[in-house]
Amino acid sequence: MDSSSHRYYHTHDFNPIHLCDSYFSPKADGALLEEAVINPLKFLLKEKAAGRIPGDTLTDFSIGPIVCHLLPICDRFKEIVILEFNDVCISELEKWRNSHEEAYDWSHASKALTDLEGKSGGWKEKEELLKQKIKQILKCDFTKENPTDPIVLPKADCVFCAWAIDIISPDKEAYIRNFRKVSSLLKPGGHLILFGNINHSFYFIGEHKYKILKYDEEFLKKNLKDEGYVIESYQANDRKTTSPLVDHEKIVFVNAIKKK
Numbered sequence: 001m002d003s004s005s006h007r008y009y010h011t012h013d014f015n016p017i018h019l020c021d022s023y024f025s026p027k028a029d030g031a032l033l034e035e036a037v038i039n040p041l042k043f044l045l046k047e048k049a050a051g052r053i054p055g056d057t058l059t060d061f062s063i064g065p066i067v068c069h070l071l072p073i074c075d076r077f078k079e080i081v082i083l084e085f086n087d088v089c090i091s092e093l094e095k096w097r098n099s100h101e102e103a104y105d106w107s108h109a110s111k112a113l114t115d116l117e118g119k120s121g122g123w124k125e126k127e128e129l130l131k132q133k134i135k136q137i138l139k140c141d142f143t144k145e146n147p148t149d150p151i152v153l154p155k156a157d158c159v160f161c162a163w164a165i166d167i168i169s170p171d172k173e174a175y176i177r178n179f180r181k182v183s184s185l186l187k188p189g190g191h192l193i194l195f196g197n198i199n200h201s202f203y204f205i206g207e208h209k210y211k212i213l214k215y216d217e218e219f220l221k222k223n224l225k226d227e228g229y230v231i232e233s234y235q236a237n238d239r240k241t242t243s244p245l246v247d248h249e250k251i252v253f254v255n256a257i258k259k260k
């Protein structure tokens with residue numbers, strides 16, 4: 001692994017399959033898979049059971065072409081819009097939605113979900129339901145004032161942002177600017193589901209080492225408060241993995257309401 005080259009907005013040789021394989025698939029280190037897929041599923045099932053994921057519309061802006069986090073909550077919504085910057089990731093998302101023969105296999109996540117729900121089957125139906133609910137996979141660019149320019153998206157009842165602000169923000173000022181753009185996608189009174197890593201400085205995709213914004217829990221919570229959010233649920237899981245691919249201390253799952 002070449003640890004000398006930290007990259008930011010370099011997407012040419014970013015391979016989304018490597019990202020999914022390394023962190024979100026059965027090929028990943030077992031503890032990483034637990035942290036990145038299983039724990040989020042548990043958190044989201046808990047939030048759903050408590051009635052804390054209301055509304056008709058969901059806009060998702062998450063890292064790369066992942067869909068596993070949408071499986072447990074898609075039944076709550078009438079329509080889901082996925083935002084993605086990278087054309088290769090958009091193509092991967094389209095392949096999955098269209099059940100293309102080369103689509104990424106997320107069955108481990110759908111099966112884990114049905115297991116957590118105590119059901120003996122039905123994982124294919126979970127995937128079909130999510131595919132039906134995804135109304136649009138839309139190109140975005142958070143360097144623009146309106147990330148979906150020229151389209152102005154209607155504000156959603158719920159916005160999901162899993163690890164995306166952290167990877168595109170070179171410093172805390174950029175994090176706050178990008179957070180505001182994410183927040184502008186959400187209706188007042190709507191729910192923001194935010195996943196982030198605490199005291200995390202790098203991650204590998206294949207042989208390339210990428211820098212990620214390092215922040216602590218105080219920064220995360222203060223920013224939410226400053227931006228007019230009230231936290232409904234907050235779960236911080238300590239790192240369990242010993243993988244050298246990432247150096248986070250905790251993974252945090254937040255469900256917050258936009259009051260302002």
Ligand SMILES: C[S@@+](CC[C@H](N)C(=O)[O-])C[C@H]1O[C@@H](n2cnc3c(N)ncnc32)[C@H](O)[C@@H]1O
Pocket residue numbers: 007008009010011014019062063064065084085086089140141142143164167168205210211
């Ligand atoms: C996993 S990172 C890897 C490469 C590098 N860290 C980067 O920032 O592009 C790539 C992902 O970051 C997100 N991303 C990168 N640049 C973006 C931008 N300008 N607007 C929105 N999302 C972006 C997309 O989800 C994309 O798939």
